[in-house]
Amino acid sequence: MKKINQVYHALIDAYGKQGWWPVTDKGEVFPEYKKRKAFSEKQMLEVCIGAILTQNTSWTNVEKAIMQLNKNKLINVNKLAKIDQSKLAQLIRSSGYFNQKAERLILFAKYLLNNYSGSINKFFNKPLQNLRQELLSMHGIGPETADSIILYAAKKPVFVIDAYTKRIFSRLGFCEKDISYHELQKMFHERLDCDFKLFNEFHALIVKHAKQYCKKKPECNNCPLNSKCQKTYKHKNLLNKHDYT
DNA sequence: TACCAGGTCCTCG
């Protein structure tokens, strides 16, 4: 079995299934995505919104913002496309960078409205690569946000790379810490079965593990990947900050 | 108190 699969199974054993993406329902934020047969348009839009709002921001801050949007019935393409930008910015204040993000949400909604009659389903009903190119062409949507939307909202198989992925897999010795987004994504695509459920679960586990053990300042005691890690940080108290990578 | 958090865009060299 490939080493990368061993890492996946070790994470599953340690944390169990994560069941991402977190979605809200009736204005409440649920920590887990309940097993539904298919996302509604509203739920898909909420994932897209969450993907944009969580750019370099903690998810708890994003949850507060999404609850505000829910309260104001703004998880809706038509309404988002029309709302005053400064008003939207205040509603999503908790998610940080609120002026930028308000602009990005409105641009995203307007794009759907102008090109797909506001239908996310229509937009997602495109080949993965075309969808990805279109997402990347939008202002404010870079590779991670695009891939999060493709994987968690459109449910198509692309591996999401984020700061956590780089941190964990460089520490494991799979790559350099400054590897490019594209290169690291290629590593996962070449080594894993092309299965959106696998990509979904794996990435969610990476986030879980990065928050629990493989933090910026790693806590290597009892780390479930300890035996597979090249950097055990056994003497972490003696390390300088720059050695944490 | 300072640092951190599921990035992206812009500007410069």
Added chain:
DNA sequence: CGAGGACATGGT
């Protein structure tokens, strides 16, 4: 290209 800065809140 790539490095560096701007964007901003809330939790620890």
